[in-house]
Amino acid sequence: MKIYILLPVHNRCELTKRFIECLKFQTYRNYHLVLIDDGSTDGTSEMILSSLDNVTIIRGNGTWWWAGALQQGYEWIINNNISKSDAVLIINDDTEFENDFLEKAIRVLGNSQKAFLLSRSFDIVTRVVCETGVHVDWKKLTFNNASPEEEINCSSTRGLFMRVGDMIATGGFYPRILPHYLSDYEYTMRAKRNGIALITDESVRLFVNNDTTGIHIRSINTLSEFMTNFFHKKSSGYIISWISFVVLCAPTKFVVINLLRILYSIIFNLLRVIAGYMPLRNSKTYK
Numbered sequence: 001m002k003i004y005i006l007l008p009v010h011n012r013c014e015l016t017k018r019f020i021e022c023l024k025f026q027t028y029r030n031y032h033l034v035l036i037d038d039g040s041t042d043g044t045s046e047m048i049l050s051s052l053d054n055v056t057i058i059r060g061n062g063t064w065w066w067a068g069a070l071q072q073g074y075e076w077i078i079n080n081n082i083s084k085s086d087a088v089l090i091i092n093d094d095t096e097f098e099n100d101f102l103e104k105a106i107r108v109l110g111n112s113q114k115a116f117l118l119s120r121s122f123d124i125v126t127r128v129v130c131e132t133g134v135h136v137d138w139k140k141l142t143f144n145n146a147s148p149e150e151e152i153n154c155s156s157t158r159g160l161f162m163r164v165g166d167m168i169a170t171g172g173f174y175p176r177i178l179p180h181y182l183s184d185y186e187y188t189m190r191a192k193r194n195g196i197a198l199i200t201d202e203s204v205r206l207f208v209n210n211d212t213t214g215i216h217i218r219s220i221n222t223l224s225e226f227m228t229n230f231f232h233k234k235s236s237g238y239i240i241s242w243i244s245f246v247v248l249c250a251p252t253k254f255v256v257i258n259l260l261r262i263l264y265s266i267i268f269n270l271l272r273v274i275a276g277y278m279p280l281r282n283s284k285t286y287k
Contacts, residue, residue, distance in 0.1 A: 001106055002086045003031040004077060004164070008069035009093050010062065013042040015212060016093040020051050028102035031089075034076055036069040038062055065233055067183035068175035070157070075172070077164060084165030090157040094209040096124060097159075101204070105161050108201045114166060115197040116188060118152075119159030119206035130208060131156060133200050134185065138254040141246075141261055143185075152198045154249075157184035159206040166196050177244040179233045189249050226273050230266055239266065 005023075009016050023033065033055045037045045039062030048055055058072050070090060077088065087109060089102075101119075109117050121130040133152030134143050146152045162170075170191040173183055192198055216236050217229040229237040239262065246258045 001030070001110065002083075003028070003089050003102060003106065003161075004082060004086065005031055005033045005089045005091060006036065006070060006073035007033060007091060007093055008036040008038060008064075008066060008073075009040060009044050010038045011040045011042045011044065012093055012212070013040070013044045013047055015209070016044050017047060017051075018096060019091075019093045020048055022097050022099075022101070024051065025099050026102045027100050028106060031102060032056065034058065034073055036060070036064070036073050038064045038069050065175060065179040066181075067173040067179050070183075071173040071175050074167065077167065082164050084163065084168065086164045088162050088164055088167050090160045090162075091206075092158050092208070094212040095159060096207045098205065101206070104201075104203045108199075108204060109161050109163070112197070112199060114195060115162070115199050116155070116166065116191055117161040117204065118155040118198065118200045119161070119204045120200055120202060121156075121158060121206050121208045124207040124209050127207075130210065131158075133198060136185070136189075136249075138250055138258070141254075141258045152200070153192060154185040154189045155198055155200075157187065158208065159204075160184075160188075161204075162191075162196075166191070169194060170196065174244070174248075178241050178248075179238075180241065181234075181236045181238060182241045182245040186245055186248055220269050220273060223273055226269055229269075 031054065033052060035045060035048055035055055035057045037057055038060035045057050058076060060069065060072065064072065087106065105117060109115065118133055120132050122128065123130055131145060133146045134154050135146040135151060136143055136153055170187065173187060178186055188198055217225050220226050220229055229235050230239045232238060242262050243259065246255060250258055
């Protein structure tokens with residue numbers, strides 16, 4: 001089984017270089033890197049070409065964001081008639097992994113039918129577990145690591161393995177309405193609705209840098225921070241993404257209440273900023 005690794009990058013050459021070093025020493029060698037370079041100007045592509053032979057580069061102009069980059073990778077898979085029995089790995093460049101990472105993942109995926117396999121994420125500094133799959137509580141619109149008693153009903157795409165056939169069956173991404181955050185949750189939820197299991201395994205481990213992922217404004221103190229949090233595409237609070245996510249994914253009976261919850265969050269934070277009160281808000285949770 002060959003692995004096609006979809007790696008979106010943008011001007012993080014040093015981080016990407018550490019990722020490539022991990023990839024070079026993998027015990028499982030049957031892989032091809034599809035580098036989706038969205039307008040890097042720091043020599044990222046050139047660095048990778050000098051380090052690896054089995055690379056395809058897709059170049060953008062800096063406007064794709066996460067979902068747009070993955071849509072480019074999805075279309076590359078489709079257009080190159082890749083075998084449906086081969087595997088795809090979607091992964092971030094601010095991650096590191098052990099030498100047998102790919103080998104263990106392929107072993108687990110090979111024993112599973114119609115499944116998306118999520119790597120278990122650990123903080124790169126503390127080695128504390130960060131994600132083992134997510135459970136969404138639609139009554140509260142909250143996201144938590146799924147406990148043993150709870151079902152994984154969505155996951156990130158950070159270290160996500162799948163067969164090509166299952167990716168094609170799920171379809172592409174929605175970069176216009178879900179350009180960055182929540183695009184992964186929508187995608188994996190859609191896969192689950194199509195009968196694809198969301199699984200994880202303790203042997204497939206990924207170490208992540210939690211300080212380099214997107215915009216997270218937890219304390220909105222100024223109007224500028226308010227605008228960035230709710231209206232910047234790279235922000236985890238981007239309002240268009242939240243509305244799109246709820247409309248596309250929420251059970252019908254929870255759509256209106258959650259849209260009202262999002263509206264309340266915007267008005268509440270704006271009024272507090274105007275009044276000079278500095279609230280502490282969890283940018284990934286609307287209450």
